[in-house]
Amino acid sequence: MKIAKRIAALAALAALAALAAPLPALAAWPDKPIHVIVPFTAGSGIDVVARTVLEPVARALKQPVVIENKPGAGGTLGAARVAKSPPDGYTLLVHSAAHAANPAIYGNLPYDTVKDFAGVSPLASLPNVLIVSPRKGYKKAQDLVAAAKAKPGEMSYASDGNGSATHVNAEIFRQSAGFGGRHIPFKSTPEAIAEVAAGRADFFFAPLVSALPPIKEGRLQALAVGTPKRSPILPDVPTTTELGYRNSEYVFWVALLAPAGTPRPVVDRLNAEVVKALASSDTRKKLEEVGAEPMPMKPADFDDFIESEVARIGAVVKAAGVRAN
Numbered sequence: 001m002k003i004a005k006r007i008a009a010l011a012a013l014a015a016l017a018a019l020a021a022p023l024p025a026l027a028a029w030p031d032k033p034i035h036v037i038v039p040f041t042a043g044s045g046i047d048v049v050a051r052t053v054l055e056p057v058a059r060a061l062k063q064p065v066v067i068e069n070k071p072g073a074g075g076t077l078g079a080a081r082v083a084k085s086p087p088d089g090y091t092l093l094v095h096s097a098a099h100a101a102n103p104a105i106y107g108n109l110p111y112d113t114v115k116d117f118a119g120v121s122p123l124a125s126l127p128n129v130l131i132v133s134p135r136k137g138y139k140k141a142q143d144l145v146a147a148a149k150a151k152p153g154e155m156s157y158a159s160d161g162n163g164s165a166t167h168v169n170a171e172i173f174r175q176s177a178g179f180g181g182r183h184i185p186f187k188s189t190p191e192a193i194a195e196v197a198a199g200r201a202d203f204f205f206a207p208l209v210s211a212l213p214p215i216k217e218g219r220l221q222a223l224a225v226g227t228p229k230r231s232p233i234l235p236d237v238p239t240t241t242e243l244g245y246r247n248s249e250y251v252f253w254v255a256l257l258a259p260a261g262t263p264r265p266v267v268d269r270l271n272a273e274v275v276k277a278l279a280s281s282d283t284r285k286k287l288e289e290v291g292a293e294p295m296p297m298k299p300a301d302f303d304d305f306i307e308s309e310v311a312r313i314g315a316v317v318k319a320a321g322v323r324a325n
Contacts, residue, residue: 029088029089029263029265029266029269030061030062030063030089030090031063032063032090033063033064033065033066033090034058034061034063034064034065034066034089034090034091034092035066035068035090035091035092036050036054036065036066036067036068036091036092036093036094036256037068037070037078037079037081037082037091037092037093037094038050038067038068038069038070038078038094039069039070039071039072039075039076039077039078039079039093039095040069040071040075040078040096041069041071042069045126045207045209045210045254045290045292046094046095046096046126046254047067047069048209048290049094049123049124049126049254049287049290049292050067050094050123050254050256051067052283052286052287052290053123053124053256053274053277053278053283053287054067054094054256054277056273056276056277056280056282056283057270057273057274057277060273060276060277061269061273067094073106073324074098074101074102074105074106074161074163074164074324075095075096075098075099075102076102076106076109078093078095079093079095079099079102079111079113079117080109080110080111082117082257082258082259083110083111083112083116083117083259083260084110084111084259085259086259087118087258087259087260087261087262087263088262088263088266089258089262089263089266089267089270091259092120092256092257092258092270093117093256093257093258094123094254094255094256094257095254095255095257096165096252096253096254096255097165097168097250097251097252097253097309097313098163098164098165098168099113099255099257099306100113100306100309100310100312100313100314101163101165101168101313101314101317102163103310103314104313104314104317104318104322105163105317105322105323105324106324107323107324113306113310114303114306114307114310115260116259116260117257117258117259117260117306118257118258118259118260118261118262118267118299118303119255119257119297119299119302119303119305119306120255120256120257120258120267120270120271120274120299120302121255121256121270121271121274121275121295121296121297121298121299121302122253122254122255122256122295122296122297122302122305123253123254123255123256123274123278123294123295124253124254124278124287124292124293124294124295125227125251125252125253125254125292125293125295126207126208126209126252126253126254126290126291126292127207127208127225127226127227127231127252127291127293128165128166128169128205128206128207128208128225128226128227128250128252129205129206129207129208129211129215129222129224129225129226129231129234129237130144130173130203130204130205130222130223130224130225130226130240131193131196131203131204131205131206131211131214131215131220131221131222131223132144132196132202132203132220132221132223133196133197133198133199133219133220133221134218134219134220134221135199136199136202136221138221138223140223140243141223141224141238141240141243141245142243144202144203144223145177145179148177148179148180148181148202149178149179152179152180153180153181153182154181154182155179155180155181155182155202155203156181156182156183156184156201156202156203157170157174157181157182157183157184157201157202157203157204157205158184158185158186158192158195158196158201158203158204159183159184159185159186159192159204159205160185160186160187160188160189160191160192161185161186161187162183162185162322162323162324163317163322163323163324164185165250165252166189166192166204166205166206166207167183167185167322168250168313168316168317168322169205169226169250169252170183170203170204170205171316171317171319171320171322172226172247172248172249172250172316173205173226173240173245173248173250174320175316175319175320176240176245176246176247176248177245177248181202184201189206189207189210190210192204192206193206193210193211193214193220196220197214197219197220203223205226205250207252207291208225208231208233208234208291209290209291209292212233212234212291215234222234222237223237224237224238224239224240224242224243225237225238225239225240226239226240226248226249226250226252227239227249227250227251227252228241228249228251230242231291231293232288232293233288233291251295253295254292255295255302256270256274258270267299268299271298271299274296275296278294278295278296279294279296
């Protein structure tokens with residue numbers, strides 16, 4: 001009996017020692033390529049930001065970072081894959097602000113947006129700009145709002161898909177300004193821009209990186225940006241908040257996340273390397289070229305931010321009655 005108790009005690013001590021000691025896999029992390037799922041098309045603004053920031057991160061970690069584009073269903077297909085991956089730091093997700101809107105848009109997600117992911121850090125913010133055709137004659141955003149209120153429900157607003165970030169941005173502005181309208185979802189940003197430039201849709205909160213060329217060419221007119229502060233690329237264009245539309249700001253962010261349960265040292269190391277990359281002049285210059293601004297944040301703060309955005313954006317989406325097609 002005494003021998004059995006002694007064996008049990010030794011086994012318990014061994015288990016505690018094993019827990020206290022660093023795991024071999026963690027101590028060596030990373031010792032193989034890291035896979036990053038980007039649930040949007042290659043060449044999209046989100047994809048460009050991911051590749052720009054993760055290139056120097058890969059060099060610092062001395063391991064390849066393999067980006068796989070897995071578009072579909074507003075980014076939920078790729079997010080589901082990462083949520084179900086082993087939390088070992090070798091499968092990560094680069095998502096966008098759509099991540100916070102999706103719980104309200106999709107009725108039965110196979111994952112919990114808050115509980116099933118560990119935030120590493122936002123990478124950058126990409127401003128959306130309120131654009132119209134110059135032939136509409138609007139000199140400022142207030143003119144557009146006045147026209148919309150004069151003919152209730154007739155103002156049309158484009159998006160690059162039902163429930164997309166461009167749709168959410170328009171709904172936030174529309175609700176803040178207090179006018180009704182007709183949502184016209186298109187298959188892509190270029191298609192939506194073309195329809196607005198032709199005057200067949202009245203306005204569009206377009207990604208700045210896509211709208212900038214036709215704005216410079218004079219085919220589109222920029223009335224406001226949806227971000228909390230002005231874009232350095234369009235310094236003369238006011239924010240919607242500046243114009244008096246309360247709670248109309250919308251930060252379209254791109255961020256790095258890991259599966260929930262990923263060891264904190266791995267999350268912290270990833271965060272540190274992302275912050276270093278965002279601080280480098282080379283990375284900042286490349287982001288600036290696509291209209292993006294670095295948006296570093298501590299992991300705990302980012303987790304809190306996501307939770308607050310799920311609540312805030314969810315309320316907007318529900319008020320607008322936005323549902324997945």
